[in-house]
Amino acid sequence: MSYVKPTELVTRMIDAGESKILMSTRDTIIRGFMGGAMLAIGAVFAVSVSTQTGEPLLGALLFPACFVLLYLLGYDLLTGVFTLGPLAWIDKRPGINLAGVLRNWGLVFVGNFAGAFLIAVLMAIYFTYGFTTEPSAVGHAIGEIGHGRTVGYAEHGAGGMLTLFIRGVLCNWMVSTGVIAAMMSDSLPGKVLGMWLPIMVFFYMGFEHSIVNMFLFPSGLLLGAEFTLWDYLLWNEIPTVIGNLVGGLTFVGIMLYVTHYRTAPKRVAVFRPNGKSFAASPTKVPADMLDQR
Structure with missing residues (x-):
């Protein structure tokens, strides 16, 4: 399987961010809608299993x-766009500004929510035979997830809010790693394997993913779970979105950009008058002391 080295990977990430920010409104919403819907189906599948x-x-x-x-x-x-879009802005790509980054985030958010909510409605119908019976075992499990991840956090007050935020950070650390892992290979098996591993970790660890939650919590409300829309927004979605932003941008996008794209000067050999040498930054020593070999 082909492997793309980190330096080229970051260039691909910046190119991808630029492309997404310059994309038309129609295509951005459509791709966000389908992304939210497909991820929601994946969440139903995993909870069912x-x-x-x-x-x-x-x-x-x-x-x-x-x-x-x-x-x-x-x-x-x-x-994913939390991580990729800002890199094109930081890199000062032509036509890319903060307004464009925020526009892209907003449109993808709307598309993701619409797609996830559609699946929530469809699955609520599926789990209840058109709201004529009690939810199935899987539907009941989804409702319990919504209750535990809203009221459950609220019961711990500030500690619960901090835990929620941290789970959001850790989630997108893994998820954004999965997003860019698809760029680490030019082969289909390599892309699949690269994405699979970190996503499996995030889901099993119970981290908080804002798009998965756009399905789980509306679905729970439709199925009669005991929490409110306000509980969902305050004690899950809003802190999760913020945590996802911090996790993906800080620990994936910026870290890779700084160390592989804006690499600091390498240390060099420096010779003292007595002939002994040591390694140091070239900006901290006189030029005549640098190893000229």
């Missing part, structure tokens, strides 16, 4: 299937 087998690890192992498909099809998630 975990519930019916009693093996959460198996659900986590299979969850990346729809994530991989949506990125291979060129769709977008908010968590």
